[in-house]
Amino acid sequence: xxxxxxxxxxxxxxxxxxxxxxxxxxxxxxxxxxxxxxxxxxxxxxxxxxxxxxxxxxxxxxxxxxxxxxxxxxxxxxxxxxxxxxxxxxxxxxxxxxxxxxxxxxxxxxxxxxxxxxxxxxxxxxxxxxxxxxxxxxxxxxxxxxxxxxxxxxxxxxxxxxxxxxxxxxxxxxxxxxxxxxxxxxxxxxxxxxxxxxxxxxxxxxxxxxx
Amino acid sequence: xxxxxxxxxxxxxxxxxxxxxxxxxxxxxxxxxxxxxxxxxxxxxxxxxxxxxxxxxxxxxxxxxxxxxxxxxxxxxxxxxxxxxxxxxxxxxxxxxxxxxxxxxxxxxxxxxxxxxxxxxxxxxxxxxxxxxxxxxxxxxxxxxxxxxxxxxxxxxxxxxxxxxxxxxxxxxxxxxxxxxxxxxxxxxxxxxxxxxxxxxxxxxxxxxxx
Numbered sequence: 001x002x003x004x005x006x007x008x009x010x011x012x013x014x015x016x017x018x019x020x021x022x023x024x025x026x027x028x029x030x031x032x033x034x035x036x037x038x039x040x041x042x043x044x045x046x047x048x049x050x051x052x053x054x055x056x057x058x059x060x061x062x063x064x065x066x067x068x069x070x071x072x073x074x075x076x077x078x079x080x081x082x083x084x085x086x087x088x089x090x091x092x093x094x095x096x097x098x099x100x101x102x103x104x105x106x107x108x109x110x111x112x113x114x115x116x117x118x119x120x121x122x123x124x125x126x127x128x129x130x131x132x133x134x135x136x137x138x139x140x141x142x143x144x145x146x147x148x149x150x151x152x153x154x155x156x157x158x159x160x161x162x163x164x165x166x167x168x169x170x171x172x173x174x175x176x177x178x179x180x181x182x183x184x185x186x187x188x189x190x191x192x193x194x195x196x197x198x199x200x201x202x203x204x205x206x207x208x209x210x211x
Numbered sequence: 212x213x214x215x216x217x218x219x220x221x222x223x224x225x226x227x228x229x230x231x232x233x234x235x236x237x238x239x240x241x242x243x244x245x246x247x248x249x250x251x252x253x254x255x256x257x258x259x260x261x262x263x264x265x266x267x268x269x270x271x272x273x274x275x276x277x278x279x280x281x282x283x284x285x286x287x288x289x290x291x292x293x294x295x296x297x298x299x300x301x302x303x304x305x306x307x308x309x310x311x312x313x314x315x316x317x318x319x320x321x322x323x324x325x326x327x328x329x330x331x332x333x334x335x336x337x338x339x340x341x342x343x344x345x346x347x348x349x350x351x352x353x354x355x356x357x358x359x360x361x362x363x364x365x366x367x368x369x370x371x372x373x374x375x376x377x378x379x380x381x382x383x384x385x386x387x388x389x390x391x392x393x394x395x396x397x398x399x400x401x402x403x404x405x406x407x408x409x410x411x412x413x414x415x416x417x418x419x420x421x422x
Contacts, residue, residue: 009280038272038281041252061249064273064296065323065348069220070249085275087298089324091350112276113300115327137276139302 001178001208004058004164005201006188008033012040013047019197020052026201029056029081031186037061042077049078056080062110064088067095075103081131086111086120090127097128106130108164112137121157129161131184136167151180171203178208212389212419215269215375216412217399219244224258230408231263237412240267240292242397248272253288260289267291273321275299278306286314292342297322297331301338308339317341319375323348332368340372342395347378362391382414389419
């Protein structure tokens with residue numbers, strides 16, 4: 001089970017490095033979050049790349065159009081994994097997968113807000129998504145959806161892709177997510193916003209350890 | 212009928228200014244396209260803002276999560292209009308609309324790849340979308356969908372929002388779009404990639420003129 005730490009609102013390259021330097025032993029993927037892409041573009045990916053050769057960098061572009069072009073730009077900037085949206089047209093997702101193949105990178109498809117996931121997950125898997133992320137939107141966290149039942153259902157539709165979980169996960173509630181045995185757990189403020197990020201990441205990694 | 216000119220792949224602030232300076236008399240909205248946001252973040256919006264006080268600047272963020280936060284960042288950078296996706300959760304779109312209200316800005320909702328538009332358009336209108344954009348993805352242009360029939364159907368679901376059309380429009384085919392009487396026509400490479408952008412924009416504006 002891999003730990004992806006997401007850096008979003010209010011971060012910059014310096015604050016990300018300050019945090020990653022303290023928790024890099026616990027984590028696997030650095031996520032350059034969408035708000036940061038909106039603010040700074042791919043410069044953050046370029047700045048982080050040489051500093052953390054042992055960690056994968058994920059660029060959370062949430063691609064919805066121009067699949068090849070947009071994913072290609074992020075891979076060229078140094079990303080290992082780029083996100084696209086399950087809601088995008090198949091042609092867009094195939095373009096993103098093609099860009100990943102060109103660079104030896106990977107595509108994570110974010111299922112956020114998708115209305116018909118059981119059907120869509122099988123399609124995403126068949127199109128070559130490396131990861132499929134079950135993601136509760138920031139704007140609807142706490143609305144009481146049953147993630148666990150969802151996860152069980154989803155597993156039945158996936159043959160190749162790894163499954164990731166995101167949305168409101170933190171050191172306090174992580175056991176209810178690790179128990180679903182995803183391949184990747186994505187945590188943002190639960191670690192980056194903790195008073196002691198190293199302690200939070202350590203707790204998370206310990207609870208992930210059994211899986 | 213307003214003309215929005217989209218600046219996408221391969222543009223930077225200098226090349227945008229070179230083009231806008233030649234066509235500003237024909238256009239209404241400058242679109243800072245998604246590929247440019249991915250490359251440079253909001254810096255392009257900040258650089259264009261003081262130079263074109265008489266033109267509206269649209270930041271094509273295609274917001275899918277963090278509606279208030281992401282839209283707010285773009286309005287603070289100087290955007291007049293910010294895009295969000297029809298595929299986003301209602302809470303996300305309402306957050307974006309709230310950020311627009313705070314800044315006196317507007318939200319354009321991009322319906323790209325949405326599978327159930329007749330139902331969704333009415334919801335977008337009721338949530339306060341200022342513009343609803345019927346958008347054929349770059350990755351599926353030329354796939355033969357009947358835009359005109361679509362447009363007629365959509366009009367029946369809208370009470371307040373203005374309608375925009377985007378996706379593969381150029382000086383050669385524009386009359387088939389102006390005949391649908393949208394409120395906004397969005398053109399990218401059909402103008403920015405023309406050998407003479409001023410001539411292309413002039414032709415477009417002339418053909419829009421009757422509407």
